[in-house]
Amino acid sequence: MKVPAHARAHKRQELSVLTRHLRGQSRKITGPRQAILEILRRHPHPMTNREIFAAMPKGRCDLATIYRAMHLLEEMGMVKRFDFGDGAARFELVGEGDDGHHHHLICTRCAGVVEIDECFLREIESRIAARNRFKAVTHKLEFFGICPACQR
Amino acid sequence: MKVPAHARAHKRQELSVLTRHLRGQSRKITGPRQAILEILRRHPHPMTNREIFAAMPKGRCDLATIYRAMHLLEEMGMVKRFDFGDGAARFELVGEGDDGHHHHLICTRCAGVVEIDECFLREIESRIAARNRFKAVTHKLEFFGICPACQR
DNA sequence: AAACAACTGCAATCGGCTTGCAATTGAGCG
DNA sequence: CGCTCAATTGCAAGCCGATTGCAGTTGTTT
Numbered sequence: 566m567k568v569p570a571h572a573r574a575h576k577r578q579e580l581s582v583l584t585r586h587l588r589g590q591s592r593k594i595t596g597p598r599q600a601i602l603e604i605l606r607r608h609p610h611p612m613t614n615r616e617i618f619a620a621m622p623k624g625r626c627d628l629a630t631i632y633r634a635m636h637l638l639e640e641m642g643m644v645k646r647f648d649f650g651d652g653a654a655r656f657e658l659v660g661e662g663d664d665g666h667h668h669h670l671i672c673t674r675c676a677g678v679v680e681i682d683e684c685f686l687r688e689i690e691s692r693i694a695a696r697n698r699f700k701a702v703t704h705k706l707e708f709f710g711i712c713p714a715c716q717r
Numbered sequence: 718m719k720v721p722a723h724a725r726a727h728k729r730q731e732l733s734v735l736t737r738h739l740r741g742q743s744r745k746i747t748g749p750r751q752a753i754l755e756i757l758r759r760h761p762h763p764m765t766n767r768e769i770f771a772a773m774p775k776g777r778c779d780l781a782t783i784y785r786a787m788h789l790l791e792e793m794g795m796v797k798r799f800d801f802g803d804g805a806a807r808f809e810l811v812g813e814g815d816d817g818h819h820h821h822l823i824c825t826r827c828a829g830v831v832e833i834d835e836c837f838l839r840e841i842e843s844r845i846a847a848r849n850r851f852k853a854v855t856h857k858l859e860f861f862g863i864c865p866a867c868q869r
Numbered sequence: 870a871a872a873c874a875a876c877t878g879c880a881a882t883c884g885g886c887t888t889g890c891a892a893t894t895g896a897g898c899g
Numbered sequence: 900c901g902c903t904c905a906a907t908t909g910c911a912a913g914c915c916g917a918t919t920g921c922a923g924t925t926g927t928t929t
Contacts, residue, residue: 593895593896593907597908629888652885653886681845685838694862702862703861704858707856708845708856709854747875749877766917781879781919782877784916784917784918
């Protein structure tokens with residue numbers, strides 16, 4: 566499964582970005598937070614907190630710390646939360662200037678993930694907003710299917 | 718928030734449908750199952766198991782029974798599962814001949830639900846399937862926003 | 870009416886996630 | 900550089916949706 570464009574493009578200076586953003590809010594640049602970003606940077610697809618925890622050099626930090634860090638990073642817009650419907654949140658690094666909005670195609674057999682870079686719903690979104698007089702309409706969309714390997 | 722077309726159209730003879738379907742699999746037509754369908758029929762929007770439980774005449778059955786029943790009804794295609802991203806599954810009755818596929822517009826303030834009858838993604842779905850050589854591609858899509866009432 | 874599989878209630882349990890609290894640590898400052 | 904204090908962390912307890920093992924109950928079939 567290929568690495569998507571947005572992964573290639575943006576994932577360089579998370580640390581400096583982190584530093585800048587955190588400093589601006591009098592928050593601290595800590596080991597766990599750096600480690601999490603480092604792990605996410607190396608990983609092409611959304612990860613659960615548990616996966617991040619497992620990827621961390623031998624219990625370098627507590628699982629609760631990861632949960633807390635992900636909330637923080639999400640608030641700061643450095644990370645995007647995805648929901649694959651299996652009850653565990655997944656997170657992906659967001660490149661600078663990118664809003665991180667995209668979708669996934671998930672194999673229901675092996676749980677492999679393909680990123681779908683385009684989003685086709687922007688226009689439909691505003692149509693729906695107008696028609697129902699809603700404001701600030703967003704959407705969550707994921708595709709599911711059976712990947713080539715699992716078809717055999 | 719209006720009652721959507723598919724709700725008006727199909728929710729009549731669930732009991733006979735239930736009977737037929739269950740008989741075909743040597744399963745039983747029990748009080749709890751009838752009660753659940755009755756409740757879903759009266760309710761225009763997807764319900765959580767807890768809500769179904771609460772709507773049931775004074776602890777008429779156990780919560781675990783509802784969880785089990787919903788799995789069964791889902792397998793039988795009589796009920797459709799939705800995920801609004803708040804960690805609780807929701808279920809909606811599926812009309813006969815209908816596959817129950819549609820989407821929702823959910824208010825992030827008051828949790829009100831509007832059904833979106835159309836689905837715009839069938840074509841995109843097959844494009845994505847072809848492009849990635851996936852089979853049996855489906856999708857989950859929900860819209861979120863702020864409803865008229867909550868905007869004031 | 871009997872017989873048996875399906876079903877239910879109950880209680881224990883699981884997994885994701887959150888939280889209170891005491892101990893630790895990073896950042897600004899003298 | 901070392902001090903100070905708020906931010907952060909680890910730990911353990913706990914919450915909530917959901918699942919499960921088991922013993923007792925019930926629907927269906929004959």
